[in-house]
Amino acid sequence: MKHLTYIEEPTLLFAQNQKLVDPRDGLSFFGPLNNIYGIKSGVVGTKKGLKIFKDYLNLIQKPVYNSNNTSRPMFPGFEAVFGCKWESNNIVFKEIVESEIGQYLYNDSPHKRTYDLVSLFIEKITKSLREDDETLDVWFIIVPEEIFTYCRPNSGIPKELIRTKSLLEKRKAKSFHYEPSFFPEMDEELRKMEKEAETYNYDAQFHDQLKARLLEHKIPTQIFRESTLAWRENLNGFGAPKRDFSKIEGHLAWTISTAAFYKAGGKPWKLGDVREKVCYLGLVYKKVEKSKNPKNACCAAQMFLDNGDGTVFKGEVGPWYNPKSGEYHLKTDEAKALISQALNSYLEQNGSCPKEVFIHAKTRFNKEEWDAFSDATPDGTNLVGITISKAKPIKLYKKEGNFPIMRGNAYVIDNRSAYLWTVGFVPKIQSALSMEVPNPLFIEINKGEADINQVLKDIMALTKLNYNACIYADGEPVTLRFADKIGEILTASTEIKTPPLAFKYYI
Structure with a gap:
């Protein structure tokens, strides 16, 4: 049964029903699958951040080239690619002034300063939603380098910059409980301590906390460091660029533009070879580090359809993690509830149940959770559990040539398992998607029945x-x-309660 095979490169569908394998070629030649009139931007940042953002928008209206790198295509310009406008003079700007940043940034508690600065940015957006008449497609958060530097886990501020001291130590904040006293001045101090204690319910990570706290408002955002858009400049001593983007400047323009177009409601492309009435679920787990129980973890499911639409369903927090095995497994009720959310959403969107559901996870499924998944799946729907891991490394080498083996090679072990090289040499771009000898994914049909070759084709397409x-x-x-990123956002706060939301709100 063991044999080597090759999985053909999946095609993507673009405008005019045209198919190509490279999304950049498809967008350049034919345009996006579904178009929009244009992008109306909201920007939150400093005046300097606004100028950086506008300058970058003006830059990508024209072709953007990579220096000395022919494997990455140049970017033809935003309107040339997407057929719609994204203009620097069509922006709603909400200013963050330097004094506001200084008021919150120089606190010696990373939780306190991160929470307060996230609140500052969020208030600018939510106030606009309440008071402004304009409808915006995407909010762009332009983050000054000092916020990026000092609002991350374990980040510390130099002692000479600290202006305010935290009122509570982290270990005391977790158990702090406010009880009124007979002295008004003491009550005021205790309320301040209570407010600071609340900040420890949130991770000291600006990006993840901002995304998490905006979920309830259903606001699509794109977060940029000032130094990403203005990488040639030295920004206040913080912004000496950690990377030279000159060789991939066109690639950066492709990435920023496509993400903005998608978050504004456009559909760049979808899978070219459609398998009707099939959906794919990816299971997400993340340990809750703030929990006293080392087994507690958050779970979620990501549902994807052939058209690229993705939805995230948050499950319950519970003791899903096993420290001994390093694996995550749901109990019966929670497993049923999670898959039921996804199947009900599919039914609402499509008017009928899927013919096949493939659940992807990084660990194998146990009997209890699989029985629960099966019980919640309607008759007539084939349920398949796929384990995708990097736990069993294997190397394949070519006899000659300067490049590694091709992406798409697979070593089929039997009718339920195989190694699949999703990175490797790509003839189309005459380059490799890996800087080293590529490692494969180990694919196993852990539960249910499916054709291993079809499973490999599906996974290639989903890349x-x-x-x-x-x-x-x-x-x-x-x-x-x-x-991992969705798990970090969902666990960025113990207070987050979110309904099923489109994938674009998380990335």
């Missing part, structure tokens, strides 16, 4: 649905590609 980066393909299917 081409990353609208957050306009690249040839990813190394992981989209069902699992963003699992």
Whole structure:
């Protein structure tokens, strides 16, 4: 049974019903699958941040080239690619002044300063929603370098910059409980301590906390560091660029533009070879580090259809993590509830149940959770559990040549398992998607019945649905590609309660 095979590169569908394998070629030649009139932008940042954003928008209206790198195509210009306008003079700007940043940034508690600065940015957006008449497509958050530097986990501010001291130590904040006293001045101090204690319910990570706290408002955002858009400049001593983007400047324009177009409601492309009435679920798990129980974890499911639409369904927090095995497994009720959310959503969107549901996970399914998944799945729907991991490394080498083996090679072990190289040499771009000898994914049909070759084809296709980066393909299917990041956003706060939301709100 063991044999080598090759999975043909999946095609993507663009405007005019045209198919190509490279999303950048498809957009350049034919345009996006579904278009929009234009992008109306909201921007939150400093005046300097606004200028940086406008300058970048003006830059990508024209062709953007990569220097000395022919494997990455140039960017033809935003309107030339997407057939709609995204203009620097069509922006709603909400200013963050330097004094506001200084008021919150120089606190010695990373939780306190991150929470307060996230609140500052969010208030600018929510106030606009309440008071302004204009409807915006996407909010762009332009983050000054000092916020990026000091609003991350374990980040510390130099002692000479600290202006305010935290009122509570982290260990005391977790158990702090406010009780009124007979002294008004003491009550005021205790209320301040209570407010600061609340900030420890949130991760000290600006990006993840901002995304998490905006979920209830259903606001699509794109977060940029000032130094990403203005990488040639030295920004206040913080912004000496950590990367030289000159060789991939066109690639950066592709990625930023495609993500903005998608978040504004456009559909860049979808899978070219449609398998009707099939949906794919990726299971997301993330330990809740703030929990006293080391087994507690958050779970979620990402549902993707052939048209690229993705929806995230948050499950319950519970003791899903096993420290000994390092695996996550749901109990019966929670497993039923999670898959029921996804299946009900599919039914609402399509008017009927799917013929097949493929659940992707990084660990194998146990009997209890699989029985629960099966019980919640309607008759007539084939349920298949696929384990996708990197736990069993294997290398394949070519006898000659300067490049590694081709992407799409597969070593089929039997009718339920195989190794699949989703990275490797790509003839179309005459380059490799890996800087080293590529490692394969280990694919196993862990539960249910399916054709292993079809499973491999599906996984290859799902590596081409990353609208957050306009690249040839990813190394992981989209069902699992963003699992860690979505888990971090869902666990960025113990207070987050969110309904099923489109994938674009998380990335």
